[in-house]
Amino acid sequence: MGENTKMQLMSESEQMMLWYQVNKFYSAEARALDEEDYASWFNMLAEDLQYWMPVRESLFRKDEEADSVKNMNHYNESFQSLQLRIARLHSGAAWSEDPRTRYRHLISNVEIEAVEKKDEIAVLSNTLVYRNRLEREEYWLLAKREDVLRQVDGSFKVVKRKITPDFSCLMSKNLNVFL
Amino acid sequence: MSQLEELKKMVNFNDGRIDRRIFWEDWVYQLELEKLFAKSWLFVAHESQVAKPGDFLTTYMGQDNVIVARHKDQSIHVFTNSCTHRGNRICFADRGQARQFNCNYHGWAFGTDGALLGMHEEDHYEGHINKSDWGLQNARVETYKGLVFACFDDEAPRLEEFLGDFRWYLDVILDQTEEGTEFIGGTMKNMFNANWKFGAENFIGDSLHVGWTHASGAKAVTMGGEVPEYMPVDPESFHANANGHGWEGGVDGLGTLALVSSGDPTLVEYFEKERSNMAKRLGDLRARKLYGSVISATVFPNFSFLPGINTMRTWLPKGPRQFELRSWTMVNKNMPDNIRDIVQKASSITFSPSGIFEMDDGENWENATLSNEGVVTRKQSLHYGLRVGTSRRDDPDFPGNISRPMYSDVNQLAFYQRWMDFLTADSWGDIPKVR
Numbered sequence: 001m002g003e004n005t006k007m008q009l010m011s012e013s014e015q016m017m018l019w020y021q022v023n024k025f026y027s028a029e030a031r032a033l034d035e036e037d038y039a040s041w042f043n044m045l046a047e048d049l050q051y052w053m054p055v056r057e058s059l060f061r062k063d064e065e066a067d068s069v070k071n072m073n074h075y076n077e078s079f080q081s082l083q084l085r086i087a088r089l090h091s092g093a094a095w096s097e098d099p100r101t102r103y104r105h106l107i108s109n110v111e112i113e114a115v116e117k118k119d120e121i122a123v124l125s126n127t128l129v130y131r132n133r134l135e136r137e138e139y140w141l142l143a144k145r146e147d148v149l150r151q152v153d154g155s156f157k158v159v160k161r162k163i164t165p166d167f168s169c170l171m172s173k174n175l176n177v178f179l
Numbered sequence: 180m181s182q183l184e185e186l187k188k189m190v191n192f193n194d195g196r197i198d199r200r201i202f203w204e205d206w207v208y209q210l211e212l213e214k215l216f217a218k219s220w221l222f223v224a225h226e227s228q229v230a231k232p233g234d235f236l237t238t239y240m241g242q243d244n245v246i247v248a249r250h251k252d253q254s255i256h257v258f259t260n261s262c263t264h265r266g267n268r269i270c271f272a273d274r275g276q277a278r279q280f281n282c283n284y285h286g287w288a289f290g291t292d293g294a295l296l297g298m299h300e301e302d303h304y305e306g307h308i309n310k311s312d313w314g315l316q317n318a319r320v321e322t323y324k325g326l327v328f329a330c331f332d333d334e335a336p337r338l339e340e341f342l343g344d345f346r347w348y349l350d351v352i353l354d355q356t357e358e359g360t361e362f363i364g365g366t367m368k369n370m371f372n373a374n375w376k377f378g379a380e381n382f383i384g385d386s387l388h389v390g391w392t393h394a395s396g397a398k399a400v401t402m403g404g405e406v407p408e409y410m411p412v413d414p415e416s417f418h419a420n421a422n423g424h425g426w427e428g429g430v431d432g433l434g435t436l437a438l439v440s441s442g443d444p445t446l447v448e449y450f451e452k453e454r455s456n457m458a459k460r461l462g463d464l465r466a467r468k469l470y471g472s473v474i475s476a477t478v479f480p481n482f483s484f485l486p487g488i489n490t491m492r493t494w495l496p497k498g499p500r501q502f503e504l505r506s507w508t509m510v511n512k513n514m515p516d517n518i519r520d521i522v523q524k525a526s527s528i529t530f531s532p533s534g535i536f537e538m539d540d541g542e543n544w545e546n547a548t549l550s551n552e553g554v555v556t557r558k559q560s561l562h563y564g565l566r567v568g569t570s571r572r573d574d575p576d577f578p579g580n581i582s583r584p585m586y587s588d589v590n591q592l593a594f595y596q597r598w599m600d601f602l603t604a605d606s607w608g609d610i611p612k613v614r
Binding site: 091 | 271272273274275276277363364365366367368369370371372373392394395396398399400441503506507508523524527528531532533535537538539540541542543544545
C-alpha cells in the first residue's frame with residue numbers, strides 16, 4: 001500500500017485531528033526555542049535524531065544537484081552533538097549570548113505528507129525565525145522543514161529534520177539558533 | 180599632511196600602537212583595494228573545485244568579481260566577471276560546468292579562458308570590432324600544492340617568492356600525502372559587519388583570545404569536565420611570520436586533534452598511524468610536533484586556516500565595515516570515509532557560523548569595528564605592544580621570523596608591516612621582497 005494511500009484512508013476528521021496535534025506540538029517546540037528552554041526541547045527530540053541543514057548555493061538549473069551531507073552543512077547533528085552545542089550556552093562563559101538574543105519562531109504551511117511507519121509521520125512546514133540582539137541587530141531566516149515525527153505518549157518526537165534555508169549567504173556573523 | 184604621510188603614522192611598529200582609523204576610514208579602504216588587493220597574490224580556489232575542463236566557480240579578488248575556470252587545455256584561468264560591452268555580470272552561478280559564458284544582456288559569449296568568442300547577431304559587428312581586443316581581464320594564475328592563487332599585477336614576483344619561507348608551514352597541511360588534498364563540496368558564506376583585517380589578524384597570531392573568547396566552547400567540548408581556568412604558557416609555543424604571512428601555535432602535536440575528537444579516539448589513532456608516513460615527507464618536527472597542535476594561520480592578506488580542524492577561509496572585503504567570509508573544509512584525498520566524516524563534522528561544530536567556537540568571534544570583531552563610529556573613541560589608539568621586537572630570523576629549527584611563546588602581538592604587527600609596505604608603495608618595485 002502506497003504511503004499516501006494510507007493518508008487517504010483516514011477520514012477527514014481523523015486527518016484534521018492529526019493536523020491539530022502536529023500544530024500543537026510545533027507551537028510548543030517553537031515556544032521552547034524562543035525561550036531557550038532546551039530541557040523541554042530535548043524532550044521533543046528522539047535520541048536517534050538526524051538534524052540536518054545543508055548549505056545552499058546559486059547554481060544554473062542544469063547544474064542543480066541533490067543536497068548531500070557530504071557537502072558543507074550548517075548543521076549535521078545527532079542528539080548528542082546538539083547537546084554539546086547547548087552545553088556551550090550553559091557554560092556560563094558564552095559572552096556573546098549575554099545579554100540574550102531575542103528569538104521568535106513562526107511555523108506555518110504545515111502539511112502532513114505521508115505515514116511511513118505505523119507510529120511515524122512525515123511533515124512539511126515553513127519556518128520564519130526572527131533574531132534581534134543588542135541595540136539594532138536584526139536578522140530574518142526563512143526555511144523549509146521536512147520532518148519525520150514519531151508518535152510517543154500522545155505527543156511527538158522529532159526523528160529526522162532537514163532544514164532547507166532560502167539563503168545561500170547567511171547574512172549574519174553567526175547562526176546562534178536552531179530552526 | 181598628505182594621506183600617505185598620515186597613513187605612515189597610523190601604525191607605530193616600535194611601540195605597537197595602531198590608529199583605529201585603519202579599521203574605519205573609507206579612504207584607507209580605497210587604498211587597500213587599489214594598492215593591496217589589486218597588487219597582491221590572492222587565494223581564489225582549490226584545484227579540486229575546478230577539477231575538469233569547463234568546471235568553474237565565481238569569487239572575489241578585493242571587490243572584483245572573478246570567474247575561476249578550468250580551460251579545455253587543463254590550464255586554470257581567472258578573469259573579471261563583467262561583460263566588455265555594457266559591463267553586466269556574465270556568470271551568476273556560484274559554481275558549475277560551462278563551455279562558455281553568455282552575457283544575459285546582448286548575448287556576448289566568452290570562453291573559459293576569458294576570450295570573446297562572439298555575440299548575438301554577430302553580422303552587425305563585421306568590420307566594427309576586433310574580438311581579440313575585447314576579452315575579459317585575465318589575472319596571473321599560479322598554484323601551490325593544490326591551492327590556486329591569482330594576481331592582477333604583472334610586476335608581482337612569482338607565487339613561490341611571494342609565499343617565501345611560509346611554504347614550509349603550508350606544507351604541514353598541503354603535503355602530508357602523495358595524493359594531496361581536496362575541498363569537500365559547497366561553499367559556506369556569511370557576512371560580518373566588521374573590518375576584514377580583524378579576521379586575518381585574529382588567525383595570524385591571536386593566541387590570547389582563545390582561552391577567553393572561546394571559554395564557552397572549551398567548556399562545551401569537555402561537557403562539564405575539567406577545564407583549566409587559564410591556558411598554561413608553553414614556552415616552546417611560537418609565532419612564525421614570513422613576508423607578512425603568519426603561523427601561531429603549539430608543538431605538542433595533540434591539542435587540536437584532542438579538541439576535535441571530543442573523547443572519540445578514532446581521529447587521534449588514525450593520525451598516530453599516519454605520522455610515520457607524514458614524517459617521511461615532512462620530517463619529524465612538522466609531522467609529529469606541529470601537525471595536531473592548536474595552530475592558526477593566515478596567508479597574507481586574507482586567506483586563513485586551522486591545521487587539524489582544516490577550515491580554510493577567505494575574508495572578502497565589502498567596504499571598511501563589512502566583509503564576507505567564505506569557508507571550506509579540506510581533507511586529504513586518501514582519507515577513509517569515516518575519517519573524512521569526523522574532520523568534516525569537527526570543522527562544522529567548531530569553526531563554522533554555527534560552530535561553538537566561531538560563534539563567539541563575530542560579535543568581538545563587529546564591535547571592535549563599529550565602536551569607532553565615535554569620533555572621540557576613534558582618536559584613542561590601540562595596544563598591539565605585547566612582546567614587540569622579540570622575533571629572530573636565525574632559529575635553528577623554524578624558518579621565518581620566530582618569537583616565543585605564542586602569546587604576543589608579533590605576527591599581528593608583521594601583518595600590518597606588510598600591509599603598510601603595500602599601501603605606501605607605488606609599485607612592486609617599492610615592496611620588500613622578503614620580510
